[in-house]
Amino acid sequence: MNFALGYKPVQLGESSTMDNLEKQLICPIRLEMFTKPVVILPCQHNLCRKCANDVFQVCLSGPRPLVESRGAQVTWGGRFRCPSCHHEVVLDRHGVYGLQRNLLVENIIDVYKQEESSRPLNPTKVEKLMCEEHDEEINTYCLSCETPTCSVCKVFGQHNDYEVAPLQNVYKRQKMVLSDSIAILVAGNDRVQALLSKMEEICRTIHENGHHQKQSLCDKFDRLYAILEERKEELVGMISRQQDDKLDYVHSLMRRHGDHLEGVAKLVGTAIQSMEEPQMAVFLQCFAVLSKGGSNMERPEPGYESMAHFVTNTEDLADMLRTIDFKTGSSHGEDGEDGYDLDEGVRTWHHWRRWT
Numbered sequence: 302m303n304f305a306l307g308y309k310p311v312q313l314g315e316s317s318t319m320d321n322l323e324k325q326l327i328c329p330i331r332l333e334m335f336t337k338p339v340v341i342l343p344c345q346h347n348l349c350r351k352c353a354n355d356v357f358q359v360c361l362s363g364p365r366p367l368v369e370s371r372g373a374q375v376t377w378g379g380r381f382r383c384p385s386c387h388h389e390v391v392l393d394r395h396g397v398y399g400l401q402r403n404l405l406v407e408n409i410i411d412v413y414k415q416e417e418s419s420r421p422l423n424p425t426k427v428e429k430l431m432c433e434e435h436d437e438e439i440n441t442y443c444l445s446c447e448t449p450t451c452s453v454c455k456v457f458g459q460h461n462d463y464e465v466a467p468l469q470n471v472y473k474r475q476k477m478v479l480s481d482s483i484a485i486l487v488a489g490n491d492r493v494q495a496l497l498s499k500m501e502e503i504c505r506t507i508h509e510n511g512h513h514q515k516q517s518l519c520d521k522f523d524r525l526y527a528i529l530e531e532r533k534e535e536l537v538g539m540i541s542r543q544q545d546d547k548l549d550y551v552h553s554l555m556r557r558h559g560d561h562l563e564g565v566a567k568l569v570g571t572a573i574q575s576m577e578e579p580q581m582a583v584f585l586q587c588f589a590v591l592s593k594g595g596s597n598m599e600r601p602e603p604g605y606e607s608m609a610h611f612v613t614n615t616e617d618l619a620d621m622l623r624t625i626d627f628k629t630g631s632s633h634g635e636d637g638e639d640g641y642d643l644d645e646g647v648r649t650w651h652h653w654r655r656w657t
Contacts, residue, residue: 344388442471456520
């Protein structure tokens with residue numbers, strides 16, 4: 302079905318200006334002119350107060366306290382996003398009614414409506430679509446073909462067996478359907494935007510929680526390092542003290558035996574001189590003194606030098622360290638790989654220190 306414009310509109314300067322003004326007064330939610338009261342958002346965009354409240358209700362992620370105010374339910378506090386620029390609007394305890402009214406826009410709407418009501422209808426602005434086949438005005442709509450037609454097409458043409466409806470009725474109905482679809486899309490966008498905001502908050506929380514857990518884990522390992530270092534110093538000190546005690550004992554024996562050697566050397570010299578003593582009485586007297594000299598051959602017990610008793614078994618602790626893992630709650634150990642709890646490890650090591 303072909304059709305053409307029967308009349309071309311005459312665009313006057315005044316009409317064009319009013320049309321442009323009307324476009325600036327369209328609510329982005331209803332796609333119709335603003336209704337009082339008009340509120341101005343922090344981003345300087347405007348909304349009907351009812352539309353702002355509707356958008357806010359859609360964006361709610363959980364229950365909020367509601368009260369009856371001016372015949373409508375209003376939610377106190379919260380936030381939503383501007384449907385024009387997606388700027389986040391934070392509401393105070395007054396909710397949507399805490400937003401400032403845009404009196405300037407309301408006054409412009411009043412002036413516009415007064416001007417529109419006083420303007421005479423201009424027939425030159427009417428656009429008529431004409432059927433090229435029958436040169437008749439397009440005034441019906443074929444519901445079967447979903448095509449605008451003229452009355453001749455319905456009576457004599459290719460649409461005579463199909464169901465038709467007045468073009469104006471179909472136009473109004475389809476316009477309402479499209480308007481509702483747009484509202485649904487806008488509301489859907491707001492829900493998606495609210496979901497994105499929620500996910501952004503989740504990302505921030507994940508970052509903060511991860512940082513907290515990493516810091517907590519590092520602190521626990523630092524405590525383990527401190528325990529190991531402290532215990533190492535204690536055990537090394539025990540070895541050093543026994544090492545010093547044994548060395549002191551052996552050194553004292555060495556000094557005693559050295560002194561004994563010096564005494565024996567002197568005794569040998571005296572004995573040699575006694576061998577040359579011609580007086581028998583004097584010789585016997587010296588012999589009695591020399592024969593009393595003896596040596597106490599004290600020595601360390603066999604194996605005294607061994608330090609093998611300072612033995613520590615760290616295999617169990619090494620295995621414990623290798624299995625340090627995180628607690629997994631009720632699912633802990635389901636896969637057969639039970640990890641060793643770090644906090645329990647710290648307590649076990651404190652207990653182990655007391656018995657080693």
